[in-house]
Amino acid sequence: MKKWIWILIAVAGVYYFLRDTVEIKNVDNSGTAIVAFGDSLTAGYGAPKGSSYPDFLARKLGRDVVNLGLPGETAEHAPSRLPEVLAQNPYMVLIEFGGNDYMRNMRMEEAASAVAQIVDSVQAAGAIAVVVDIGGPGMGHYTRAYKKLAQEKGAVFVPGILKGIFNKKEFKSDMVHPNAAGYKIVAERVYEEIKPYVK
Secondary structure (H helix, E strand, O other), X not given: OHHHHHHHHHHHHHHHHHOOOOOOOXXXXXXXXXXXXXXXHHHOOOOOOOOOHHHHHHHHHOOOEEEEEOOOOOOOOHHHHHHHHHOOOEEEEEEEOOHHHHHOOOOHHHHHHHHHHHHXXXXXXXXXXXXXXXXXXXXXXXXHHHHHHHHHHOOEXXXXXXXXXXXXXXXXXXXXXXXXXXXXXXXXXXXXXXXXXXX
């Protein structure tokens, strides 16, 4: 009897560790560029030139990261810029949107739908899609929606890039945006999630 109990515990343990395992689409693709596509958090607003998270990430990776961050951009509007993203011949696209939608009291479902559209377009072009979650205060519903979206679509998920940064003055340039030290932490978090898939 005890043997069966231990077998059940072992099976449950394996399920627990594998339940979030996602097969990432387009891992072996012929694209060349890593593209950071997002809003002011991608653009590096609030930090000196060369201190955005894509800048720090590029140094970490030892290769260029194309920064297509646009301050003020919402997820709802972002799909209109997809031709510029896909023109880069991307190998991987880092998709970071939702903060402006949240601050403008727009519906999270619309933001998630727009991000899903971006993921679909990136994957249809043959590139790896990476959903970058902001994780700001009050944005837990975005985190849950984005994680589910990434799991369903075979995209890489980067959780909570602002956790532990948002409420610490030493990492902030204003009420919302990181400073250079904060963006460096964001880059580290993105790097840890994407490094298994960077060729």
